[in-house]
Amino acid sequence: MDDLPDPHFRELIHPYTGDVTRVRRPASGFSSDYAAIIHAEHGQFFVKGMFNDPGARLESLTKERDISPFVQSVAPQLLWSVDGEGWVVLGFEVVDGRMSVFDPGTTDLPEVVDALNRIAEIPVPAVAQGWIEERWDSFVDNESEAELFRGTTLLHTDINPSNIMIGSDRTWVIDWSWPTRGAGFIDPATLVVQLISAGHTPASAESWAVRCSAWETADPKAIDAFARATWRMYRKWALNFPEEWRRAMEDAARSWVGYRLNGA
Template sequence: MRPKELKAMNRELPGPGFWALIQPHTGVLSQAQPTARGFGSDLTAIIECEKGPFFVKAMRNRPGGRRASLIRERLINPAVQPISPTLLWHADDDEWLALGFDVVDARRSDFTPASPDLPGVVDLVDRLGDLPIPDIARDWPESRWDRFAVDETEAELFRGDALLHTDINPSNLILGERGRWIVDWSWPTRGAGFIDPACLVVQLIAAGHTPEAAEAWAAGCRAWADADSIAIDAFAAATRRMHRSRADRHPEATWLEAMAAAAGAWAVHRGVAEVPGQAMT
């Protein structure tokens, strides 16, 4: 099928120049089915083709954080393949950056309290904590929570030598009959190992768990079990401030308010925030 025919099938697809860019890797194209994509990509699609299929993730080649995130995802893939789909090829020109991944048969996970997915979710986050830090990631220190810490001493509690994903959510932890994977490595960093299990805690609370129950699930991760409670307290407080700041900047985004509420509930549970309407004693 010619690129212009693919374009005609679906208005969400890019133009002929993009298909010409990736065709050396795909061979003859037969079908492209866009998938639900996050904020960081201009295209995510399953590409049926002569050499595939492939899951293709692409964005416009423009300076900025989004471009840098796709480059990081390409660079980190060899280090995370035990728990992530394999990157099989990449291509770029003046207009586009594209990554071609192995296609895995999987669905997003369910974080709700009665979900049978929860043991597998915890296992994935625990296995993430076992991945060695690759040399490429040593220059990617985690700092996004720093400005929400009380001071630099508190921010130092978030430092470490663990490889972090930091976007733990149901869409990025996918489950199938033949395996479980963590996807969307848009901004891997190096930091304290408890951070990814802590991100899981907030997501579980947002999905309906009590803070106590969410932490009980996180306790299945060795990085959480080995962490200093003072560091977790500081991170909970910083996470509450981070999510509140985001929700206040975008009041139209109800999901941000839900995350702020979950982070707030966790901070109250840890004793580092006031119960709404009550003063801390």
């Protein structure tokens, strides 16, 4: 059983893959309607697909397709894409790496910081100029705080252990589903919350963010506002979708806010 979702999907990808011989579904990371490593006549491919229904989910996949040519210095190569009546599918190279580790004592964090610095160096391409960062706007105190999140830096905005792959001689940042243009400190800030959730103290987490070039030049008031907005965002998510990982992220964000505002 090759575990492809339906005959239409198989027909769409066949010109690029040839006959499929084996399918391996990932253990985590189900932001798309279908994701798998496909072993086929023409090679191996990491395949992501979304139902071709207008909306935010499909837009996340088309944004990943559109930004892919410009992030090749940090991301796996997009080898092909296809739009069909029922599916939109992307086929990426399969990278030889493992999910990064954010726990205290890990040796992966220098590579993670280097990856974030490399993202910050990528010029914002024309296709992304209109992708203004607004995702945290609903959680700020006022419009002037939201303006602190605007900027001219290309952002990934979903930094977490599963999206940073560590290889023997290279690190990749994968899953570019939510790229935007905004303040450069935002990607390091999302790293801070992830590190706290993984067991770091807020001070330890920020000691890694400080190594990111965009953090060094950020206005502390902007970081404070972002910390509060992030806490409110995760609090809302945890109330509406009370899964354990969302509650853990809310706890981490609340701890960060306490550190930023009270030094504790």
